[in-house]
Amino acid sequence: xxxxxxQGLAAKAASRVLARTGTAAKNAALAVVAxxxxxxxxxxxxxxxxxxxxxxxxxxxxxxxxxxxxxxxxIAGIAAGVEEIIALPDPTGRIENFTTRPNGLQIxxxxxxxxxxxxxxxARPNVTVDxxxxxxxxxxxxxxxGGKEAVNSNAAFTELMREAVxxxxxxxxxxxxxxxxxxxSVNALMNLTGVIDLLIPRGGAGLIAHVCANAKVPVVQTxxxxxxxxxxxxADLQMGAEIIFNAKTSRxxxxxxxxxxxxxxxxxxxxxxxxxxxxxxxxxxxxxxxxTQKILPGVVAATEEDWETEYGDYILAVKVVGxxxxxxxxxxxxxxxxxxxxxxxDYAASQRFLEEIDAAAVYVNASTRFTDGGEFGLGxxxxxxxxxxHARGPMGLEQLTTGKFIIYGSGQVR
Amino acid sequence: xxxxxxQGLAAKAASRVLARTGTAAKNAALAVVAxxxxxxxxxxxxxxxxxxxxxxxxxxxxxxxxxxxxxxxxIAGIAAGVEEIIALPDPTGRIENFTTRPNGLQIxxxxxxxxxxxxxxxARPNVTVDxxxxxxxxxxxxxxxGGKEAVNSNAAFTELMREAVxxxxxxxxxxxxxxxxxxxSVNALMNLTGVIDLLIPRGGAGLIAHVCANAKVPVVQTxxxxxxxxxxxxADLQMGAEIIFNAKTSRxxxxxxxxxxxxxxxxxxxxxxxxxxxxxxxxxxxxxxxxTQKILPGVVAATEEDWETEYGDYILAVKVVGxxxxxxxxxxxxxxxxxxxxxxxDYAASQRFLEEIDAAAVYVNASTRFTDGGEFGLGxxxxxxxxxxHARGPMGLEQLTTGKFIIYGSGQVR
Numbered sequence: 001x002x003x004x005x006x007q008g009l010a011a012k013a014a015s016r017v018l019a020r021t022g023t024a025a026k027n028a029a030l031a032v033v034a035x036x037x038x039x040x041x042x043x044x045x046x047x048x049x050x051x052x053x054x055x056x057x058x059x060x061x062x063x064x065x066x067x068x069x070x071x072x073x074x075i076a077g078i079a080a081g082v083e084e085i086i087a088l089p090d091p092t093g094r095i096e097n098f099t100t101r102p103n104g105l106q107i108x109x110x111x112x113x114x115x116x117x118x119x120x121x122x123a124r125p126n127v128t129v130d131x132x133x134x135x136x137x138x139x140x141x142x143x144x145x146g147g148k149e150a151v152n153s154n155a156a157f158t159e160l161m162r163e164a165v166x167x168x169x170x171x172x173x174x175x176x177x178x179x180x181x182x183x184x185s186v187n188a189l190m191n192l193t194g195v196i197d198l199l200i201p202r203g204g205a206g207l208i209a210h211v212c213a214n215a216k217v218p219v220v221q222t223x224x225x226x227x228x229x230x231x232x233x234x235a236d237l238q239m240g241a242e243i244i245f246n247a248k249t250s251r252x253x254x255x256x257x258x259x260x261x262x263x264x265x266x267x268x269x270x271x272x273x274x275x276x277x278x279x280x281x282x283x284x285x286x287x288x289x290x291x292t293q294k295i296l297p298g299v300v301a302a303t304e305e306d307w308e309t310e311y312g313d314y315i316l317a318v319k320v321v322g323x324x325x326x327x328x329x330x331x332x333x334x335x336x337x338x339x340x341x342x343x344x345x346d347y348a349a350s351q352r353f354l355e356e357i358d359a360a361a362v363y364v365n366a367s368t369r370f371t372d373g374g375e376f377g378l379g380x381x382x383x384x385x386x387x388x389x390h391a392r393g394p395m396g397l398e399q400l401t402t403g404k405f406i407i408y409g410s411g412q413v414r
Numbered sequence: 415x416x417x418x419x420x421q422g423l424a425a426k427a428a429s430r431v432l433a434r435t436g437t438a439a440k441n442a443a444l445a446v447v448a449x450x451x452x453x454x455x456x457x458x459x460x461x462x463x464x465x466x467x468x469x470x471x472x473x474x475x476x477x478x479x480x481x482x483x484x485x486x487x488x489i490a491g492i493a494a495g496v497e498e499i500i501a502l503p504d505p506t507g508r509i510e511n512f513t514t515r516p517n518g519l520q521i522x523x524x525x526x527x528x529x530x531x532x533x534x535x536x537a538r539p540n541v542t543v544d545x546x547x548x549x550x551x552x553x554x555x556x557x558x559x560g561g562k563e564a565v566n567s568n569a570a571f572t573e574l575m576r577e578a579v580x581x582x583x584x585x586x587x588x589x590x591x592x593x594x595x596x597x598x599s600v601n602a603l604m605n606l607t608g609v610i611d612l613l614i615p616r617g618g619a620g621l622i623a624h625v626c627a628n629a630k631v632p633v634v635q636t637x638x639x640x641x642x643x644x645x646x647x648x649a650d651l652q653m654g655a656e657i658i659f660n661a662k663t664s665r666x667x668x669x670x671x672x673x674x675x676x677x678x679x680x681x682x683x684x685x686x687x688x689x690x691x692x693x694x695x696x697x698x699x700x701x702x703x704x705x706t707q708k709i710l711p712g713v714v715a716a717t718e719e720d721w722e723t724e725y726g727d728y729i730l731a732v733k734v735v736g737x738x739x740x741x742x743x744x745x746x747x748x749x750x751x752x753x754x755x756x757x758x759x760d761y762a763a764s765q766r767f768l769e770e771i772d773a774a775a776v777y778v779n780a781s782t783r784f785t786d787g788g789e790f791g792l793g794x795x796x797x798x799x800x801x802x803x804h805a806r807g808p809m810g811l812e813q814l815t816t817g818k819f820i821i822y823g824s825g826q827v828r
Contacts, residue, residue, distance in 0.1 A: 016746075020769055099791065105780055107790055114802050115772070197802050216627050218803040239825040246827035332430075354820050355434055358529070366519055366823025375828070376521055376819065377513065388528050388611050388816040389632040390803040402802040405790065406768050409780025411653040413660035414789070 004188040008195035014173035015141035023090040029168035034082040036164040047156035085133045088379040091398045106408040113139030115197035122203040125153035138400040148181035190215040222383035225255035225338035227368045230327040232344035233264035240343040245278040246367040256371040260317040268320045284314045291320035307334045339368035360393035418602040422609035428587035429555035437504040443582035448496040450578040461570035499547045502793040505812045520822040527553030529611035536617040539567035552814040562595035604629040636797035639669035639752035641782045644741040646758035647678035654757040659692040660781040670785040674731040682734045698728045705734035721748045753782035774807035
């Protein structure tokens with residue numbers, strides 16, 4: 001048996017215990033985890049320093065170094081995040097539609113944990129704790145497979161969590177970290193059928209596509225966001241400019257940031273300079289269609305590739321369209337079904353956009369940046385699903401559960 | 415472009431129209447379908463006669479011939495089934511948890527169709543109409559890929575449905591039949607990413623395993639049922655005998671039929687002869703563990719393979735167990751997570767069984783045969799999912815939909 005298979009079976013056994021553990025006991029374990037993080041800040045920082053040293057030596061760029069770095073304040077923030085998860089309602093145990101059938105059978109659907117959840121993620125070590133806490137709260141054992149850059153930080157976090165969970169009387173194997181950080185371990189997790197109930201890959205588009213195309217275990221596709229803002233001709237132009245400025249530049253690296261601005265021909269000459277003025281304050285590069293280039297001289301020409309690209313950077317593709325139909329068509333063709341926004345004062349246009357755009361989140365007169373579990377009122381999230389089955393949009397605790405029909409009979413046969 | 419890719423794109427385009435079609439229009443189209451089936455009974459019977467002739471020539475066995483055969487009464491039954499689907503509530507359009515966030519954003523989750531659903535199924539031609547009607551009602555376009563045995567019947571049904579849907583003002587491409595009935599077309603559907611939103615394979619375990627392991631599009635695993643009935647020592651033994659008799663013999667070919675009987679050692683000597691007496695009336699072959707063989711001389715010895723097998727026939731594996739723990743362990747090891755039953759009068763045992771057995775449907779004192787959308791009060795079903803993600807257990811109209819967050823703003827940025 002490979003080390004990952006052994007870990008998988010240990011996680012499976014732990015998941016059976018966890019499935020019959022009540023909310024109070026799970027919350028108590030999470031409280032021990034939060035306390036352990038605070039009490040062992042020095043130990044975590046020492047482990048993180050090893051990762052930071054190696055990363056600097058390898059020439060990692062500044063923005064990634066920042067994602068990797070832990071500080072006392074960040075560790076306190078992570079512990080506070082665990083306490084926020086304690087405060088969230090436990091989705092498990094609820095019995096839905098419990099009814100008596102004409103034959104006397106009493107049938108209800110009980111929310112239960114999925115079982116074993118595997119996460120594949122990249123540099124940020126805080127994900128290690130967030131993901132483990134969400135899984136624990138929803139009654140699932142977790143197998144964490146972080147990136148090689150954070151290997152020491154992740155090991156320190158995981159060791160503390162395993163000790164904390166065990167101290168609280170639950171199996172340490174509720175939380176498991178895969179030691180191997182090569183592609184081999186990704187492939188091993190993808191093939192662990194009968195053990196992993198849900199695999200969630202987070203990170204680069206290449207990794208996600210590889211996992212979705214090849215996994216034999218159930219997968220939720222997360223976070224590929226080629227998002228659009230469409231400024232319709234009746235829009236409040238100042239609002240439109242502020243929305244695209246926010247959607248593009250408030251945090252360009254995240255999946256709910258906008259990548260393409262679509263603007264109605266009727267207002268393009270007035271709107272585009274207004275938008276550019278704001279976008280220029282953050283040195284955003286524009287890549288435009290021919291009409292955009294006429295209105296904004298000096299803008300680079302957009303190619304077919306630009307319409308398809310999730311830049312994750314201060315770059316925005318811009319296209320002038322003939323109206324709502326063309327905007328919907330463009331989004332249907334190039335969008336990844338994540339978050340799409342229209343800015344409009346036309347009631348019928350707003351309704352058609354909400355109806356016809358096929359995405360996890362569709363906005364009227366707001367920035368795409370709000371697609372987030374916390375912003376949507378779901379509490380903490382584990383990722384944003386861009387697929388339609390199982391979960392769509394921000395995934396909270398509820399999406400880490402499944403249903404089980406329970407039936408009370410008195411000898412019924414069919 | 416291959417014929418299946420062309421069909422896929424046509425289905426996708428039709429699904430966009432269907433997604434914005436209201437309940438009344440969908441029901442009207444279904445009413446035209448039902449009427450067309452009745453009015454064209456002769457045409458359908460003629461097509462079915464071709465399939466029956468070919469099947470007889472190929473030496474198909476009687477039970478399969480029966481599944482393939484259509485009669486005037488069966489066609490009337492299929493039309494009535496369409497009318498039952500008309501009567502079911504439409505899950506789409508409902509907006510859940512529509513709330514105003516502190517920043518003024520109004521956010522709700524709207525139930526919407528999945529888009530394009532593909533079905534792969536085998537001999538029974540009535541599935542062609544059932545599946546198409548369920549998809550139509552839930553706002554999805556469907557791609558049907560039936561078995562070669564029913565090719566003429568399926569073509570007749572599909573042609574009538576396409577005409578009926580078009581007569582009702584909806585695109586004919588809402589309903590599509592794949593002409594190619596080789597494994598090639600299964601593989602083509604499995605790889606139609608971006609077009610097929612959900613693929614549901616029904617049929618043999620080999621087909622389902624092939625699709626689940628290799629599909630690049632989202633799949634729901636259906637219908638593999640290695641179901642158990644456990645007669646606990648406190649059980650009403652007559653009730654236990656009647657439940658295993660019903661679970662095994664009322665329809666052995668279906669997925670919710672029982673395959674293994676587990677019986678407590680304390681009552682085995684009394685219970686097994688009682689159960690055997692009933693099972694003998696249907697000539698059920700028993701394959702038992704060594705203890706079973708001692709109590710019931712002449713019973714064949716069960717092998718490891720027997721515990722794993724979904725017989726689909728009048729064969730039952732029998733094992734004597736030491737108690738609840740051993741029963742739960744056996745079911746956890748060999749069960750496929752479909753339907754599991756305990757017969758008991760011990761309250762604590764009933765609760766532990768319900769809690770610890772990880773299956774789509776868990777029963778106390780009732781036959782496993784009730785796992786069915788109609789019996790559970792969900793209306794018609796499209797299949798029974800044995801996976802935990804997306805849908806678990808009988809899949810009704812609701813499971814053919816997904817959610818879409820709709821957000822009404824007034825210029826909010828983050």
